Amino acid sequence: MTSCLVLCGSAPVAPTLEENLEGVGIHVIGAVQRSNLVQEALRQGPDVVVVQDVAPDAALFAVLALLRTTAPRPVLLFTTDSDVDKMKLALDSGVDAYVVNGYAPQRLRSLVHLATARFLHEQALREQLADVSHRFEERKLVDRAKGILMRARQVSEDEAFRVLRAASMHSNRRVGQVSQQVIAAAGLAEAINRAGQLRMLSQRLVKLRALQALGVGTEWAAELLRDSSSRIDANLAALGKSVSKATYGDLLDAVSAPWVTLKAALAMSADRQRTADADAQAEVMLLQADRLVNAFESNAATASLHVINVSGRQRMLSQRLAKQALLAALSGGDAAAAAGETKAAFEQALDYLNAAPLSTREIRESLDAAARSWTALNQALKRVRSADGQMVLTEASESLLAVFEQLTERYEHSMQILMG
Structure with missing residues (x-):
């Protein structure tokens, strides 16, 4: 069963959101405040974080950005704020689904799945980018090392690379x-x-x-x-x-x-x-x-x-x-x-x-x-x-x-x- 933490900016609506989530088979671990969201996410390890806030502000987005870098989780945010700038801030801070003007209980499960799918997609893209960046940086290192060996020992580029590759195999390193x-x-x-x-x-x-x-x-x-x-x-x-x-x-x-x-x-x-x-x-x-x-x-x-x-x-x-x-x-x-x-x-x-x-x-x-x-x-x-x-x-x-x-x-x- 998918588990979640709930963060609400307005306490009176929190029970309704929690009940609706439970009603569609999403296990609510508990409700948290902004101040301890990251701590509880690290401690309890929810599958998703669901946020309900009528007017999300910079402080909320800062907490969500910290969550993304510290304990990345899919984030689903419900709000009545349709400001486009807020939407951009939400995306930048790690919100995977920004839903305006409430939700219908029958859509909750699909929206949680949508946030999770987007999160996994973004994670895969970041990993691919990191891998490409790593390979690019590694290629630059190899080129620099080849240049050093070529100048120091007066050998060809191919010979310098053979030396590096032989040392790599011998030491079991990249x-x-x-x-x-x-x-x-x-x-x-x-x-x-x-x-x-x-x-x-x-x-x-x-x-x-x-x-x-x-x-x-x-x-x-x-x-x-x-x-x-x-x-x-x-x-x-x-x-x-x-x-x-x-x-x-x-x-x-x-x-x-x-x-x-x-x-x-x-x-x-x-x-x-x-x-x-x-x-x-x-x-x-x-x-x-x-x-x-x-x-x-x-x-x-x-x-x-x-x-x-x-x-x-x-x-x-x-x-x-x-x-x-x-x-x-x-x-x-x-x-x-x-x-x-x-x-x-x-x-x-x-x-x-x-x-x-x-x-x-x-x-x-x-x-x-x-x-x-x-x-x-x-x-x-x-x-x-x-x-x-x-x-x-x-x-x-x-x-x-x-x-x-x-x-x-x-x-x-x-x-x-x-x-x-």
Whole structure:
């Protein structure tokens, strides 16, 4: 037997409506007020809601709209109000049958069935629309994921789709779900790489400023300073557009603040004190950029993105070591001692990367090149007291940086990273 809840705007007519419904075989669970319609619908689960209201208003339609989103049920409304605007509001709020000027008891059962049929029809249409929308959104995800794989691995569109489909079958997930994972992994990998560049550039800037203060390769250093500054601005802008401001906005601001001060310091002529002042701001920027990188990594679904962080940090350490050695030369200190901790950290990370299971032929080639460049940098470190040695050290650090730029990009675009 069909069950119903009755909502009446005028209490005296309620018993008549309830009796007529019972008379045609519709079981009336009970009569409710507007204030508890949704609660009672959830609790009692009627097959249909029958409303009788002489002059339905916005408050009633708001309750019915809430019912539609919370506990969808067929709604049949009886009224004497023939206003067309009210009819439109009723339809928008989820009324399935809007009956004007009363009802005849013999029509009640048919009207309940009509409201139910319209409700089921609308439900089916909404489900079809939702399915079409889902498939459309999934297709967009698949296309984006294919584009990422095509650019990263230089494969055809068909090959990229075969990779996605194989991963889908292997993990027993929809291709759309796998595609969403690829998109998320690519986004975080790029964010880690970009934030890691901010770490590196903070140290590279001071390295170049120290070289200027020593009076060595000043024009070359000035060109690289401009390039480094532009890269920081570009990376901050890209991160600002691509990552969630609610999640990472405060961390991005924390990197930007010392960068503003550091940029102003770099605009002044180079000497020992100003270089030291710039280094102090660069250290603050380094700390904040490191926190940003770690925040990106902590939000990754897999631990595989850690290798991008480590490889990217090697870029920073290559510049930090050269910076510390040049600052020591500028102040008359011991370069080897100043860079000792950085050197140990670099070698420890290099061992980690060599032992990491995430490897391809290209990655192995980059690691071999990194070992050779690292040896050259250590040899140059011994000559840092002379102007020629300072230039050789700087060039060696740039060569090592280029190797780890390439290696980090290869990790970022590796299939293991993108496919998790």
